[in-house]
Amino acid sequence: MRVQELRACTRYGSGAACFRTRGDFLEIQFENAYIALEPRTLIVEAPIAAHREAVDERRKRVIVEFGEEIKPLTPNRIDFVGRAALGLFEVRVTDLEFDTYITVVTPGGHHYEYVVVSKRLVYVEMSAKKKTYYEEEPNKKLILYIV
Structure with a gap:
């Protein structure tokens, strides 16, 4: 069975953020950043300043801070505003006066x-039982492995 690839762009600040999904994979593209969501891996290619974890008895949160703000793409088109189902993912965009937030709810097979x-920043929420490992190219790329 062939998995369909979906592409869509949404309003993000003064421009756009674009998505591509295929099965349990989703990527988000900005002018100066790229984020890929896979079932056990999260890849962030951007000017990264730092990353840290916050853990309590039930939840683990990973925060990746950028060295500079994410810049939107120049939009060719806007396919949705607010909320959309992109394949197995649910994407919600919240545009506030001081920032724009993209929330991606992942399918059940993902470890987050x-x-x-x-x-x-990028904020990732998962069960406190999950173990996290990092591969990093300073100021360029962070790969988060979740097991």
């Missing part, structure tokens, strides 16, 4: 429940 992307 959701990801929030703002102009300054």
Whole structure:
């Protein structure tokens, strides 16, 4: 069975953020950043300043901070505003006066429940039982492995 690829762009700040999904894979493209969501991996290619974890008895949160704000793409088109189902993913865009947030709710097979992307950071939420490992190219790329 062939898995269909979907592409869509949404309003993001003064421009756009574009998505591509195929099966349990989703990528988000900005002018100066790229984020890929896979079932056990999250890839962030952007000017990264730092990353940290916050853990309590039930939840683990990974925060990746950018060294500079994410810049929107120049839009060729806008396919949705606010909320959309992109394949197995649910994407919600919240545009506030001071920032724009993209929330991606992941499918059940992913090892994390959701990801929030703002102009300054990526926030990943998962069960506290998950172990996280990092591969990093300083200031360029971070790969988060979740097992």
